[in-house]
Amino acid sequence: MKTLEGTPSRRFAPIIGEIALRSRPFYARSRAILVTPRMDRGALGYRACLTSGPAGRFFHPDHLFGVDGLEQLGDGDIVRLDSAGKAHVLWETGSAHNALLVTEACNCSCLMCPQPPRAHDPALLCEARAVLDLLRGRSLTQLCLTGGEPTLLGEDFVALLRRCVREHPEARIDILTNGKAFADRRFAARVGEAATPNVLFCVSLHSEIDMLHDTLTGAPGSYIATQQGIYHLAEQGCRIEIRHVISRKNAQFLESFAEHLYNYFPFCAHYVFMGMELCGNAACNSTVVAVAPYEYQQQLRAAVLALARRGLPVSVYNIPLCLCAPEIRPFLRQSIASWKNIYLPQCDSCERKEACAGFFGTSASLPLDHIHPLKKEEVCFTPPNDSATDAEEPGGCP
Numbered sequence: 350m351k352t353l354e355g356t357p358s359r360r361f362a363p364i365i366g367e368i369a370l371r372s373r374p375f376y377a378r379s380r381a382i383l384v385t386p387r388m389d390r391g392a393l394g395y396r397a398c399l400t401s402g403p404a405g406r407f408f409h410p411d412h413l414f415g416v417d418g419l420e421q422l423g424d425g426d427i428v429r430l431d432s433a434g435k436a437h438v439l440w441e442t443g444s445a446h447n448a449l450l451v452t453e454a455c456n457c458s459c460l461m462c463p464q465p466p467r468a469h470d471p472a473l474l475c476e477a478r479a480v481l482d483l484l485r486g487r488s489l490t491q492l493c494l495t496g497g498e499p500t501l502l503g504e505d506f507v508a509l510l511r512r513c514v515r516e517h518p519e520a521r522i523d524i525l526t527n528g529k530a531f532a533d534r535r536f537a538a539r540v541g542e543a544a545t546p547n548v549l550f551c552v553s554l555h556s557e558i559d560m561l562h563d564t565l566t567g568a569p570g571s572y573i574a575t576q577q578g579i580y581h582l583a584e585q586g587c588r589i590e591i592r593h594v595i596s597r598k599n600a601q602f603l604e605s606f607a608e609h610l611y612n613y614f615p616f617c618a619h620y621v622f623m624g625m626e627l628c629g630n631a632a633c634n635s636t637v638v639a640v641a642p643y644e645y646q647q648q649l650r651a652a653v654l655a656l657a658r659r660g661l662p663v664s665v666y667n668i669p670l671c672l673c674a675p676e677i678r679p680f681l682r683q684s685i686a687s688w689k690n691i692y693l694p695q696c697d698s699c700e701r702k703e704a705c706a707g708f709f710g711t712s713a714s715l716p717l718d719h720i721h722p723l724k725k726e727e728v729c730f731t732p733p734n735d736s737a738t739d740a741e742e743p744g745g746c747p
């Protein structure tokens with residue numbers, strides 16, 4: 350999450366509001382956070398303010414002063430200010446990677462989780478609702494509910510999904526989930542009732558071998574539950590995406606995993622192979638799970654082509670173009686959220702940089718070997734599949 354820092358004007362409870370880069374009429378200020386070079390009378394009436402200048406006087410709204418990097422904020426971004434002096438960007442206008450983090454709790458403990466689970470904090474759900482309040486009436490193309498495991502909220506999750514669908518009927522709504530909760534057929538039915546064809550359930554499945562999947566998720570029985578969950582969602586007519594995070598433990602089985610998808614889950618809307626973000630649990634367990642894309646280049650090629658040749662919509666997220674076999678480069682997507690997306694100095698001379706996912710700036714180490722600039726003609730692009738999402742999950746469940 351993009352975060353700016355400054356100094357709080359005083360102690361205050363967290364404030365959520367939408368960024369106003371220009372002055373608004375007085376009646377339209379109460380939900381806005383003004384970004385201003387100096388605190389003066391123009392700051393009156395706003396929910397809060399951010400300034401690169403000095404503190405305002407006592408009658409000004411709560412604010413952070415001396416904030417660096419204000420130029421990174423866009424008009425309409427939704428931000429949470431706290432009295433620790435931080436401004437967290439909860440929603441970036443124009444970004445394709447926005448997500449509402451509704452809980453950090455999870456019923457798995459994956460070896461490669463980029464955001465290790467924590468006890469549920471009800472404030473996150475309140476925050477998600479506050480963001481939705483501010484988004485009401487906007488025309489969105491994309492919305493994502495993530496965790497932790499969002500379905501652990503039970504009926505609160507169903508209500509949140511209903512609200513998203515009702516208030517943003519045009520938006521693609523992605524649910525990032527490990528799918529275990531849908532092993533309960535009644536819960537799957539409740540969620541299925543709430544979902545529309547715009548809702549995509551992005552279910553993580555890390556192996557076709559039950560013991561290996563359970564080892565990776567740190568939760569015995571999770572393979573069976575996730576598999577049942579996928580079938581129960583399909584029974585409800587829900588659209589499903591299967592997400593497979595590639596690690597050292599499963600990289601050698603990519604082709605047989607693809608065969609498994611084709612044989613047992615051919616009804617899904619989309620299939621994704623994902624490079625790993627080496628932070629959180631993944632960084633702690635790097636000796637066990639870290640693997641460079643170059644090491645599984647041929648396995649990934651075989652897996653992607655096995656699905657594509659059978660007409661199944663497949664994509665690859667989070668892997669640089671030059672680390673993949675040329676034949677599968679058309680399936681790669683720019684999938685890393687802009688705030689943590691970085692490139693290397695040698696990328697400056699690459700003629701395909703604009704189409705390359707690049708790297709996670711949050712990773713503890715980067716796969717530096719075999720990176721080489723590409724010529725335009727080295728990648729022949731086809732249009733993305735209709736059902737392809739282009740969003741890597743912002744934290745939590747891949």
Ligand code: SF4
Pocket residue numbers: 669670671672692693695696699700701702705706707720721722723
């Ligand atoms: S050299 Fe080009 S293809 Fe390779 S990582 Fe950099 S931008 Fe991507």
Ligand code: SF4
Pocket residue numbers: 455456457458459461462463464465466496497498526527553566745746747
């Ligand atoms: S990766 Fe997803 S399923 Fe696994 S522990 Fe993290 S949030 Fe839970």
